[in-house]
Amino acid sequence: MQEIADSAGINKALLHYYFRSKDKLFEYVFDRIFSEFVDSLREVFSKDTPIEQRIREFIRAYLVIFDKKPGVPLFIQTELYRNPALAKRFNVIESVFAPEPLRAVIQQKVDDGEWHTIRVADFLTNLIGLCVYPYLAKPLLQQAFRLDEIEYRQFLHDREETVYTFFMKGLQR
Numbered sequence: 001m002q003e004i005a006d007s008a009g010i011n012k013a014l015l016h017y018y019f020r021s022k023d024k025l026f027e028y029v030f031d032r033i034f035s036e037f038v039d040s041l042r043e044v045f046s047k048d049t050p051i052e053q054r055i056r057e058f059i060r061a062y063l064v065i066f067d068k069k070p071g072v073p074l075f076i077q078t079e080l081y082r083n084p085a086l087a088k089r090f091n092v093i094e095s096v097f098a099p100e101p102l103r104a105v106i107q108q109k110v111d112d113g114e115w116h117t118i119r120v121a122d123f124l125t126n127l128i129g130l131c132v133y134p135y136l137a138k139p140l141l142q143q144a145f146r147l148d149e150i151e152y153r154q155f156l157h158d159r160e161e162t163v164y165t166f167f168m169k170g171l172q173r
Helices: 002-008 012-019 022-045 051-068 072-082 092-096 099-111 120-136 138-145 149-171
Strands: none
Touching (some): 012 022, 022 051, 022 072, 051 072, 051 099, 051 120, 051 149, 099 120, 120 149, 138 149
16 A cells, blocks of 8 residues: 555555555546446447447447557456456446347347347447457457557557448348
């Protein structure tokens, strides 16, 4: 706690007063990072726009968030994997998406013959996975495709259209 207080430029007593322990401080930091991430994504899917537009905006928002803070996906994944109890504090999917309205939109697309049947869980897992994987696997992908930092950033930038096209083609009948 002393090192943290020193880094923050405050005294240790003040840090203890607000957070009591390193675990409480960590929970606060995790909650704050997770909340910032979730709030910006929730906004996209709460709009009353065509689902195709929401998907595109979601992909863009995801990539913008991670462009600004590329360590966030790995941090969240590592901490949730290291401490599964953190996941119980959040209903991760429902904290970003209201499943029932999304289920209804998907079902309407299926009923209209535009999309294949897909569960909300698969829809969201596929969408999120396509967006987040390049951030989680950066060293592997950079090595495999021999991309320097500038080329990798361009690759990530190009992902917006790649992910949208790939995802939408997978849904269409």
